[in-house]
């Protein structure tokens with residue numbers, strides 16, 4: 001076909017080479033990247049996007065307990081090296097797996113609309129008629145989770161339950177739960193992952209701040225997607241700008257600020273819950289619990305939040321309230337344990 005005068009005007013993005021989108025190689029990560037690419041393609045129909053899945057440190061080592069890696073960059077290091085080198089143009093992350101401080105030259109360019117941020121209970125298939133909620137479980141029932149945040153918060157409210165590490169992708173975890181000889185009664189997972197993987201029907205209880213017993217708060221950024229790009233790559237930053245969800249961004253920036261201020265990685269037991277009230281007021285509830293579930297610090301604040309800067313300052317004030325009510329002591333103990341285990345990659349055996 002020959003070119004004619006009636007062809008659309010070529011915009012600057014039309015000249016862009018293929019935009020390379022990196023992500024982890026799990027089914028969930030690839031699904032999330034596909035979602036981002038399909039939304040970006042609607043906004044920028046002439047741009048060509050290509051998804052590249054990569055295995056992360058945590059994907060390769062499924063033995064070492066997550067919290068013993070020290071948290072920082074666990075899911076993101078190798079992808080970030082490629083982004084910095086220009087082999088990728090953006091990375092789609094589960095926001096909760098993104099460290100709160102990024103390497104020099106990289107930025108959190110966009111937070112997309114957030115999925116349900118809550119944790120949920122999934123009951124082993126053969127026990128579904130017997131148990132629906134955590135309160136239904138008998139003493140000694142085994143809860144599968146490898147998240148110290150989930151374990152600590154549940155221990156605090158349900159001290160009669162037992163915990164056992166559970167790693168792997170969502171499908172693997174569900175398979176291990178349901179296996180005839182499995183010792184698990186339930187799993188705790190993020191609603192977001194199950195929703196995205198079309199496994200809604202497995203959810204038997206949503207956990208939140210006012211769940212019976214209270215205080216079941218989610219991970220910072222849970223349910224959100226964070227897109228990382230190079231700070232000096234204005235073209236990509238412009239592409240991403242239209243995809244941002246301002247209310248999700250402000251809530252998540254406030255949550256991330258609490259975590260950053262407490263200097264915790266993604267694997268320390270900070271739970272949060274954010275809710276938008278009337279008149280741009282954001283309520284942020286946060287908790288830090290020790291691994292045994294015997295000590296906790298709680299905080300809650302409501303403030304009017306209209307900008308990223310205000311969200312960050314708000315998060316710092318909530319962190320201060322946590323520290324004032326005993327969070328630092330709890331975090332110090334966890335950090336000492338991590339220090340002591342720095343060179344020992346050992347399986348996680350819950351106390």
Ligand SMILES: NCc1[nH]cc(CCC(=O)O)c1CC(=O)O
Nearest residue numbers: 094096189190192193222223224
């Ligand atoms: N830690 C692993 C992880 N990272 C992101 C999700 C999915 C939930 C989300 O997008 O926040 C999960 C699984 C889970 O916690 O159940």
